Amino acid sequence: MTTIAPAPTSTDVETRGFAVSSLVLGIVSFVAGFTFVVPVAGLVLGILALRRERSARTMAVWGVVLNAVMLAGAVVGTLAFLVFGLLLLPFAPLAFI
Template identity: 55%
Template structure:
């Protein structure tokens, strides 16, 4: 004979933290560099405050999304420097 409880306990909610982690992982796999990591970073920060049981997923989500944003910032910085060097060399192109 099995015993059943008159009520069922709900699983802990970890929606924000898992979503942040999945967006961070997807950003690395698919190369998303700007909008998705910002959204994942915001969700991870919100998850730290609202979901204490999803802390590990939230921290990993924050780290992964921050790495992608840092990579995008470095890439943009290289592009701006390259454009500046190219424009500075433009007057000497005909010599």
Template identity: 55%
Template sequence: MSDPYNPSQQNPPYGQHAPAYGPPTQHVVVGYQQGPPKGLSVTSMILGLVSIVAGFTFLVPLVGLILGIVGLRKEPAGRGMAITGLVLNGLFVIGWALLILFVIGIGAATTTSTYQQ
């Protein structure tokens, strides 16, 4: 647009653009960068927490223990969650192993005591 009070500023001829004033603008593109993978570590920790509620299964803590070991080796960003999963799942796997040994010990003690009579 031209300023009627300033005769030095006139409309540019047809096909030309008025000069741009000020510094050129730069467009900043902000992108989402995906963090390092932590899927195995998160799954191990979740299965460890599920094992607290569903500890009656042997499969859930065992799978969580395996995923925790693999997650600890392959996903350094999820190290804390992998260690949490390892501890929780490890406790339940050890608990199951002790329970099985206890049942086998009781069974062995009762079979030997019945043959001695």
């Protein structure tokens, strides 16, 4: 005799929203490039998911990791562009010769 698993209740589906959103924003920020807003939003949602949603802990951890890596990359990239630009600023008049 086969047993049919019960359908997930609405509370099971609703409690994974923060974790899924964090994971999706982490993937989008990884694919879309260096931005600040998307990884920050994903990081906040991932931390909220870790505190509230015990059933979706793996997705929340992956979302936090992806968003933290992309946020750190955006910060390092921005600082590198600023430093590189400031280092080349004295040579800017040579570009017009």
